[in-house]
Structure formats: C-alpha cells, structure tokens
Amino acid sequence: MPGRKSAACEAAERDADLKFCEWIEARWQTTGLAFGTRGWAYVCENEGFIAKGEFAAFEAWLGRVRKEGLLNPDAVADDDARRAEHGEFVDEDDPEDYAAEALDRANAWLSIYSPVSIWEGLSTYVEVLVEKVDLKVLFGRVCSRYRVPLTNGKGSSDINSRRRMLQRYRAHAEAGRNLVLLYFGDHDPAGLDIARVIKSNLLECANIRDVNFDPSPIMVVRLGLTVDQIGALDLPWINNLQTGSKRNLSDPRHPDHRKPYVQNYIATHGSRKVEANALARNPAAAQELIERAINQYIPRYWPAFHADRLARHREAAHEAFAALIARTVGGAP
Template sequence: MRERGWEPELELDQYRRIAAVGLIAKTLPLAFVACDILEREQPLTLRGLFYLIVSEGWLPSTDKQHYTRLRKLTVKLREKGVVPFEWFVDHVRATLKLSSWSGLADYVDTVKDAYRKNFWASLSDYVHVFVEKDAMAGVLEPVTRDYDVPLSVIRGNISLSFAYEIAQLWKRFEKPVFAYYFGDHDPSGLDLERDLQAKLRRYGAPDFTWERLGVCPTDFETFNLFPLEPKKTDSRMKRFLAQGYTKCAELDAIPATALRARLERAINEHIPAEEWERLRRIEELERQQWEGVMRKFGKKVAAG
C-alpha cells in the first residue's frame, strides 16, 4: 500500500481483524483503505466513502459496478463486526413510534438529557442550515445538534409549504438571518438552491444572508474531486453552462470531516465564545434543578 502512496492509519491489530474476515487477496487493499477512511471520516454515507476511494485511486471510476463492489464489501465488514454500523448514516429509512418508558425513573433519565436551553434566543444572529439530500443530513447533524441549529432537508424539490413555513419562521426574528446551504454542484443542485431562495423571498422571508458551503467550484481543486459530466437531458443544463460551469460533483464527494469543520467554523462566526460558555453553565444548572424536581415528583407518586 505504501508503494502506491497510501500511508496506513490503523493499528496492526485492526488490519489483522480485517484480514481475518476472509476476503480474497486482491480485495484486501481496498478493505484496508476503506477502513482507514471510515475511521477518520465517520459518520459518512456509503456514496461519500465511494467518492473518496475513487479520488485516491483505489477504484478506477465511479461506474456502478465499482460502487456495488464497495457496497458488498462494507456489508461484510459491518456484519463481521470490523466496522461499526454507526459509522454509516442513513436518514432515508426511519421507524416511527410514540415514545414510552418503563416508569417514571426511566422517564426522568430521558428528559434530563433532552433539556436544551435556547442559547440563540440571547444571541444577535439567527442561523439556519439547509442540505439538499437526506443522507447527507446525517453527516452534518453532529454539528447542528451540538450547536442547536436547525437543519432542513430539501429532498429533491422545494414544496410551497416547506418554503412558506420557513419564511414565516424567519419573520418572527428581529435579528439578522444567516442561511448556509450544502448541495451538489450540478444543474439540478444549483437550481434547487436558486428556487429555494426565490420562494423564501416570495413568501415573505425578511432579508437574509445566504452562503453555499459545499459543493463550491473551488472544492474540485481543494479535494481533488472526481469531475462528473452534466446530464445532457437535464432541462437546467443551459443555465448551468451559462454560469461558466462544466464539471459536476456530488456533496458526498467532499470528506465528511471537512464538511463538518466548514459548518462549525461558519456557525462559530455568530457565537461570542465567552457568552456561549456562560450559557452552557446556566443550562447545566437548570438541567440539574429539573432532574431534582422530577425525582421528587416520582418518589411522591411511588409512595401513593
């Protein structure tokens, strides 16, 4: 692997576990590289892992046959316990069920961790993040969850209700609104972004500052992205070419850690460091007080 310019990142025992899975010899280097990248970039999508491996030269192209080969390999690595299932994100499939608890003590443990103080209520800006694809929401969510920032998923089209509800939400804030967008760099991805901004303004959103954080034209060189050809059948092709673009790339192709770091930097521009820490301390005190109240209530109920 070093002969091909790859510097192994895992411990020797980890490579031994991968080798013990029972892969054929020609697949072992691909498995090693995949696990190296997963360890560094998780959580990420399977497509994101695929693009990183192609850009590093360990798969020859983005053809479907190579994606299928990687998919089958990662299934085996997960089922054999080499790769944690949690390292891959999949927000498309979900299980719906109302919350329930085994008793009040169980409920108290849940709600004390669920309490979040709205730090942004006392900050001078409002921040909202948009992402084009559901699967990529799982890549960004660790950051938006930590900073309590709303993350809205486009899912392929801009519905009237979606745009209207967000526009009405923004109208409630008497402060500057900053929107950050993550999407594919292709005719449909850029048009989705344009359409969203237009509908937000049409339905009464106040003035807002908009910034695309990925994929940006400079990302092709920064991350050595594998350029994809725009689909000639796409009706938005003319506008794409008129803007001076010729290359396409999916958001998944950018390393997940780079996307999260980029988003975290953007959010931190709106947060005074000392104020954020002060609010964290207040939140922890309030959480402790709430836990104490709930436990006393539970004891009273149990005592009859």
C-alpha cells in the same frame, strides 16, 4: 463449464470482499460517520482503493455485500424517506432492569432540560440546507452543537419541509432576529443558481394557512462548493454535466442547455462539475468549513456559554424529580 470461476478464485474474491468490508466498518466505527454509497465511493477513491471511473461499480458492490451479509448495513446511511415507522418494540422481561433503564432515561432527559433558547441573546437565526445525505452526515455534529437546524433539500424540497422551515423563521422574525439560510451543494449549474431557486421555492409556501410568512427577509448564503474550496481540498472534477435524469446539460439537445445559468456556467467552468459528496474525503475539513460559516453568526464559545446558563435550570429539574419520587414512594399526595 467455459467461463465459470474456480472455487479457489471465488474464495479469493470473497476473502478480498471481507477485508474491504472490514476496512469500511473500521472507518465507520472510528469516525462515527455512515455515508451514503456515493460518499463511501469518494472516501475509497481518496484512499486509492478505486478510481473515479469505478464509482458505479463500487456502489453496486456496496449493495451486493450488504445483501450477502458481508458488510454491516448500518455502515451505509439510511434513506430516511423510506424508513418504516410505528413498528412494535418489545422490552426484556425483567421489570427491575426496565425500571433501572427508565430511571437512567429520566436522568438523561433532565440533563438536557432547556427552558432557555440557545438563540436568546443572538441577533441572527441560522439554518443550513444541503442537497446530499452525505452532507447531513458530515455537518450533523457541528449543527447539533450549535442547535442549527439542518435540512436535506433534495432539490425542490417537499411542501411540509418548507412549511416547517418557514414556521421556524417566522418565530425568529417575530423575535426581531435577522434571518440567514446557509446553502451547501454541488458545484454545477443548478448548484450555483440555487439561491434564486431556494427563495422561489420558499415563496411558493408563504400562504400556507399555518405559515402566512413572507420569506423575503431570509438571506440565502451559498456556502459551497466553491472553486477555492475545490482547489484547497483537492476535490476531484467530473468531466460531464450529467444530471439526476442521466442527461447531460452540455448536450445541445438537453432542454435546459441554452438557459443562461447553464451557458454562464459552461463559459466559466467548462463542461465539468464537482459533487458535494466529495467532501467525504476529508471530514475534518468539511466540519471546520461549516463551523466557520456558522461562527459568522454564532460565536464559537456560545454552546458552552449556553450550557452554563442552563446548569441551574437542570439542577432544579433534578431536584424536582427527586422530590416527586420521594412523594410517590412515601405515599404523599
């Protein structure tokens, strides 16, 4: 039939797909970073495998090779909002192995016993808000080390996300701490206007019955992306201002085109933008960037200091557990 690929051509394409998938899996396993489809596009563009104009085709290819079983699906980040919950888990039918695993899990829990807050002794409470799942992947290890809550806002985040954030901030305000929210998002009109929008979104939830907290004291700090970061990390510009609705803010017919924040952006930066996902090109630099920002409020030595002050509590927990097991085995009340 005209236009049909030969068997040799199809085999060559499949072999190329497999090799590309093997590279992605090796990169994922080496770094431990499973990006979303857009993040992987930036990684592969940085390696010279694809061009900027091929992002959409590459993201479609990622979907196809996962469906065909060529790529480990876990190499691509989950959309947690769509993940199923409450499914059944069936254990292996070996009581001795199960008991051994239970003991290992108990020891692991005892080793993270934390009756003292990491914020004890600090004057400022910090959270990080990002707009892309790839930034959660990039920043997660650093935020975990400092116990800094990391939220993916996805524009105007849902009410319960804001509610829980305000509850955390209220507790630290009551403890007398200063309040800081670090924001990292795209370099585009909305991304640069975000500080005003974030505060407005939080104020909308101030009167929820189990919140009742005025977020005005929260200092919103826009951490990035900045023009300096874009230049220093050689991040690629996209020559349009297309939004999630696929409409272009630089088009006079767009309903937001004449708004001051859009006009100010175009006058300063032109009709172009940089997506925050582009940081996936350089994970080490991204992690150093967020750590430096956190270190403005939490010293770099603080996680180790906190682990040292928890050591005696964790040792006591292990001793209490051992005594409990001894009483149980010995039949003591």
